[in-house]
Amino acid sequence: MTLLFTIFALVFLTQLISWIGQSVLLEVVYALHLRVFHAATAARQRKLKSDLLTLKAELMRTSAQDQFAKWAKLRRSVDKGLADLEKLNGEISARKSAFSLRFKTALWILTTGLQFVVGWWYRKAAVFYLPPGWLGPLGWWLALPFAPAGSVSVGVWQMACKRVLKVGERVVRELSAARVAEAELRAEAKEKEKEKEKEVKTE
Incomplete structure (x- = not known):
């Protein structure tokens, strides 16, 4: 662990x-x-x-x-x-x-x-072991290059961590961009409401 x-x-x-x-x-x-x-x-x-x-x-x-x-x-x-x-x-x-x-x-x-x-x-060490038969015949590649069969190797775990962090980064960026866009739309809507109120008052 x-x-x-x-x-x-x-x-x-x-x-x-x-x-x-x-x-x-x-x-x-x-x-x-x-x-x-x-x-x-x-x-x-x-x-x-x-x-x-x-x-x-x-x-x-x-x-x-x-x-x-x-x-x-x-x-x-x-x-x-x-x-x-x-x-x-x-x-x-x-x-x-x-x-x-x-x-x-x-x-x-x-x-x-x-x-x-x-x-x-730690090239020959297992980071952790998967349940037997969890991925069927495809489980062998998770142990590449030298880890014991049925385990996840250091190299594969590094790649998985990097991938998860990059996906997380993308999700956070998309969420923050969506929030910024939403805030801009709200600000525009408020400005339009104020303009309408001004027009009504001038009439």
Whole structure:
């Protein structure tokens, strides 16, 4: 029974990651990683952006003809701030690329890689046994490739879990789309009723 739930949990985790999306997860985890391990860099980037916005606003208020010395000084400060921010953004981008590679590798190992390992390790084990003669002569294929006859193998159980989760996802999406459509129809009906009431009042 432990094997049954372990495989289901692995397949569910893989599907959950695909539902959320790797890129969304990467952004969330990287933002957390920046705050925890590179808080000073993130704070410096925020400060640079804030200072740059302040300097740009001041530059826009300063006349290049009437206050040329002040305008030129502000212009140099803005250019320097932009160069510093670009350099810092480049460092953060390089860090993010390296983090992205490690993150995607870790995700693959924790999901697909772990499923392969469990499938190979328990290739001869039965996840559970079916009642005798339950599927008649067709029951043998559920034990493929190496599980005992009359049982359900790890590979077949993985496929069944994945299929059930995908069907469940489709059903949930269709139900939510139907609810959204129903809510839109109700809103349209209410608007039409209000328009009719307005027409009656104006008459």
